[in-house]
Every structure is written in structure tokens, then in C-alpha cells.
Amino acid sequence: MRELALHILDIANNSIAAGADKVSITIVENQGDDTLTIKIQDNGKGMSPEMVALVTDPFVTSRTERKVGLGIPMLKYAAESCNGWFKITSEVGKGTQVAVQFQLSHIDRMPLGDIADTFLTLELGALNVNWVFNVKRDEKEFYFDDSELKKELEGIELTEPEVIRFIRSIFKEGIEELQPLKVTRRN
Amino acid sequence: MPTIKSLDDLKRIRAEALRKQELKTTSGKTEIIVGMGTVGIAAGARETLKAILDYIDHNNLENVIIRQTGNIGIDSYEPVVQVILPGAEKVTYGRVNTEIAKVIMDEHVVNNRIVTDYKIEG
Numbered sequence: 001m002r003e004l005a006l007h008i009l010d011i012a013n014n015s016i017a018a019g020a021d022k023v024s025i026t027i028v029e030n031q032g033d034d035t036l037t038i039k040i041q042d043n044g045k046g047m048s049p050e051m052v053a054l055v056t057d058p059f060v061t062s063r064t065e066r067k068v069g070l071g072i073p074m075l076k077y078a079a080e081s082c083n084g085w086f087k088i089t090s091e092v093g094k095g096t097q098v099a100v101q102f103q104l105s106h107i108d109r110m111p112l113g114d115i116a117d118t119f120l121t122l123e124l125g126a127l128n129v130n131w132v133f134n135v136k137r138d139e140k141e142f143y144f145d146d147s148e149l150k151k152e153l154e155g156i157e158l159t160e161p162e163v164i165r166f167i168r169s170i171f172k173e174g175i176e177e178l179q180p181l182k183v184t185r186r187n
Numbered sequence: 188m189p190t191i192k193s194l195d196d197l198k199r200i201r202a203e204a205l206r207k208q209e210l211k212t213t214s215g216k217t218e219i220i221v222g223m224g225t226v227g228i229a230a231g232a233r234e235t236l237k238a239i240l241d242y243i244d245h246n247n248l249e250n251v252i253i254r255q256t257g258n259i260g261i262d263s264y265e266p267v268v269q270v271i272l273p274g275a276e277k278v279t280y281g282r283v284n285t286e287i288a289k290v291i292m293d294e295h296v297v298n299n300r301i302v303t304d305y306k307i308e309g
Binding site for chain 1: 193194196197198200201203204205216221223224225228229233236237240243244246247248249250251252253254255257258
């Protein structure tokens with residue numbers, strides 16, 4: 001994957017698959033510490049310690065009865081290649097937290113990518129999840145909890161055209177406000 | 188923060204959408220499912236979903252529900268999109284890039300013509 005935003009989408013989809021109805025995504029970019037930290041926390045069904053070991057490194061096991069994906073190992077490898085770390089903590093019945101850190105300025109660090117698109121995809125693609133998105137860039141912050149929005153829109157599909165437009169503008173403008181001046185744009 | 192200006196906007200959007208819903212017959216909703224497993228995402232599923240949302244937005248399509256699902260189990264056909272028109276069978280499309288997504292929206296979702304070129308599973 002070419003963007004961290006796609007990895008975030010991937011990990012958050014694990015949360016959806018785990019039956020979570022609340023997922024919080026936090027992205028903290030800190031120029032001072034030269035770090036980029038991402039946390040994805042859910043209240044899904046959680047995993048046993050054996051399962052956690054398995055999803056982190058699927059190649060060390062001989063277990064064959066369960067299909068395990070490569071999303072988590074790829075993200076772990078990406079972080080560890082950039083002076084960073086990867087941590088997953090999980091408890092059965094409580095939920096899972098994935099945390100990952102990169103050296104912000106590391107030459108091999110993937111770009112964050114289109115985080116507004118990732119948020120939009122999650123918000124509109126998994127309607128029964130309470131999404132909380134938080135992006136901090138130094139002292140600037142974007143915070144979005146969709147519970148108020150959903151309360152106000154009770155009885156309306158979030159995929160009605162006007163609502164899509166509205167939510168898209170919240171993410172796009174909110175994330176853009178965080179951009180430093182030297183921003184370079186994708187086409 | 189955009190949340191302040193939003194509350195009044197939201198109330199207006201809700202009132203408008205509810206009004207439109209009342210005008211409609213009970214014809215049901217079209218469901219569009221996009222596979223968002225690791226393979227799907229790597230193959231461009233986010234862009235495919237975005238193209239579908241853009242289409243809904245630009246053409247003011249109402250009564251469409253989008254869902255995302257994990258791996259559908261046909262990795263080599265990712266990104267996979269499934270369309271269920273009201274009262275119709277589920278149709279699965281494979282290797283749906285943003286261009287093909289637009290064709291599917293035009294033909295199948297709007298005009299009820301299955302796009303056999305991209306249909307998979309028979």
C-alpha cells in the first residue's frame with residue numbers, strides 16, 4: 001500500500017469485522033519529536049494472546065485452520081523500517097487497540113495520503129459504527145465524533161447526496177486546516 | 188471547527204431529505220456493497236467507493252445505501268462491487284476501477300441494465 005491512510009482503512013476494517021460499534025482513530029504528527037503516531041481503538045470482540053501473535057506474524061505459525069491476512073504485518077514492517085514501532089493490545093470481549101509510530105522525517109516513511117477519503121469511506125461504509133476521528137498536527141487539531149451528526153440526521157440515510165456532500169466538506173476542510181503552508185498536492 | 192456552522196445546516200438537510208422521502212413511493216432502496224478487505228484496498232477499493240459516492244452526489248441519486256464488507260473471497264477480481272436493486276438478485280462485478288464504477292452506476296443502478304462485461308460468477 002502506498003499511503004498510511006490506506007493502512008488505516010485496512011486496520012479499521014478489521015475493527016468492523018470484529019463487530020465493533022465504536023472505533024476511534026487518532027493520528028498525531030509531532031514535528032518537535034519527529035514522530036507520526038497512529039492509534040486505532042475499537043470495542044469489538046477482541047482476540048486471545050495466541051490470536052494476537054498470529055495476526056502480527058502469520059509466518060511463524062503452523063496453524064492452518066484460520067485465514068490470516070497480511071494487513072497488520074505489512075504495517076508493522078513499514079513502521080519498524082522507519083525507526084518506529086508497532087503495538088497491538090487486545091482483550092477478548094473488550095476490544096483491540098493498534099498503535100504504530102514512525103519517525104516523521106524518515107526517508108522511507110509512507111506519506112499519510114488522503115486521510116479525508118479514508119474517513120469518508122469509513123463513515124459512509126459502516127453506518128452502524130460510532131466513528132471518532134482525531135488528527136493533530138503540532139498544536140492544530142481536527143476532532144470529529146459522528147454521534148451528534150447521526151442524532152441530528154435521525155431517519156435519514158448518510159448516503160443521501162446532500163449528506164455525502166456535507167460530511168465530505170467537514171473532513172476535507174477540517175483536514176485542510178491542519179496543513180502546513182508548504183503542502184504539496186496530489187492530482 | 189466545522190461543527191458549529193453545521194448544526195443548522197444539518198437540520199435543514201434533514202428536513203429536506205424527510206420531505207423528499209415522503210414524496211417517494213415505497214419502492215425500496217438500492218444497495219451497493221464494496222469489498223474493503225486488505226486486497227481490495229490495495230487494489231484501489233477506496234477510490235472505487237469514492238467514485239460511487241461522487242456519482243451519487245453529482246447525479247443526486249436518492250435511496251442508495253452503500254455498505255462495505257471484508258474480503259468477498261475472490262482476490263484476483265478485486266476491487267469487487269455488488270449491486271442489489273430493490274427486489275432483484277445480487278449482481279457481483281470484478282476489477283471495478285473508477286471508470287467501470289461509473290459505467291455500472293450509469294447502466295445498472297440508474298437504468299437497470301446489468302453490465303455483463305464486468306459481471307463475475309456466471
